[in-house]
Amino acid sequence: MKIGVIGLGLIGGSMAVDLRRRGFAESVAGVDNDPLHAEVARNIGLVDEVLSLDECCSTCDLIIVAVPADAACGVLSSVLDRIGDHQTVIDVCSTKEAICRVATAHSRRSRYVPTHPMAGTEYSGPWAAKENMFDGNAVILCDIEHSAEDAVAVVERLYDTLNMRSIHMHSAAHDVHVAHVSHISHISSFALALTVLDKERDEKHIFDLASGGFASTVRLAKSNKDMWRAIFTQNQENILTVLDNYIEKLHLFRTAIAESDNESVEGLITEANKIKRILK
């Protein structure tokens, strides 16, 4: 089949390359607002050709919307306006409730399958795309009761090709979950970077001592601003709830440390250590 990828960044580009390499797609067309991204994607072989949105919608069997979450709502509507009963469209956004709401009223809603492949790196753009990035990770399919069976079937085959295990979830539950296990990690990391970069203004060598622990907690602060601005907007309510809880936990540490309350400090760390049960 021929697939179209709208948005040739880290996720779209990485899907394109594996889906063709592994034989799921005979050819891959790319669409990107940014002429540089489109040209790079074609030159490094992520896609076979670059098309307009109209051309993509009229020639591709399966269309992947891989633009930031805010833009994705509009792009999805445009695609649904243009496709027929035998075409399928998915999005790959990290927030699902807003885009599912946008699609609800559309007459072609059943051709759309909302998905969130849980994989990525802190880099962005077509140059960040890489092979085998999705292997072994989870993909969430949301609200599939509103999608046609044949559309869900082709999307499941697509994610099988990427070696991902499918989890079905309501879009609202999805957004609560990712606020906890992904979005808050990014805010924590952005804020940590800002804190230390601030200090660097008067302590030039502050980073001389940075080691592995620092790198691991701050890595996500390299993440793309367009992607994350959109996520923060679309998952605003859940993120604020988690962020408030997080700040509350930091205050528990603050109070215990300020009062030299060793028992409380130990209690908090012992409780946090239970994360060992989850993390390998």
Next chain:
Amino acid sequence: MKIGVIGLGLIGGSMAVDLRRRGFAESVAGVDNDPLHAEVARNIGLVDEVLSLDECCSTCDLIIVAVPADAACGVLSSVLDRIGDHQTVIDVCSTKEAICRVATAHSRRSRYVPTHPMAGTEYSGPWAAKENMFDGNAVILCDIEHSAEDAVAVVERLYDTLNMRSIHMHSAAHDVHVAHVSHISHISSFALALTVLDKERDEKHIFDLASGGFASTVRLAKSNKDMWRAIFTQNQENILTVLDNYIEKLHLFRTAIAESDNESVEGLITEANKIKRILK
């Protein structure tokens, strides 16, 4: 030479194993309050023999104090009380001002070299010790103007053997630096673990979606409570300052997200992205 390691955990055990394997030490004696740790360390070959503190101080040329920062102050004093003019003692604590203060008045102060090898993992105990753990990382030597030249020389050879690059720093400056590039990362991680573990009480499957980004920001929450309680106590003032700055940055995100202020969100992320300059 014969070296003695007091505290056979991750750091002490890992130093012991590399220093003997690489020929710096002909034999390594271990001292540990916990009989289980001592027995394990001998059984898995981290040390050649287990001694009492007195025996260690009377027979070893170089003594490494590798117990948590609070206990280290007392242990260092005991060691300085027992050693002669040709023996050397170092500590390896993550906080340096308090222990340097304790040593200041001691008549044998010049036999002590305060050090902080910047390496480790989130695991602890003799079973966490591993070969080659220090290679390529930095070690901080503090306030060396108070140490005898021959003592500094032997310690520099020791860290050369571990393939570490030495940085000299005042103990007070050291503590400010590590509050920023290590201690705050741990608090951030502990608090993140607590936030998500809390949520797990009513959302059993919250961790099903956890991916690489989450794991990387929460990894440090597995860290040892005794070590970190001691660090939080000894670096209290610096840590509270950084923690307050960190909470302030989180509030900047909170306000911008709550007010759907895209411009501010983008500004904050763009600023945080500058960490790319530092992190590979």
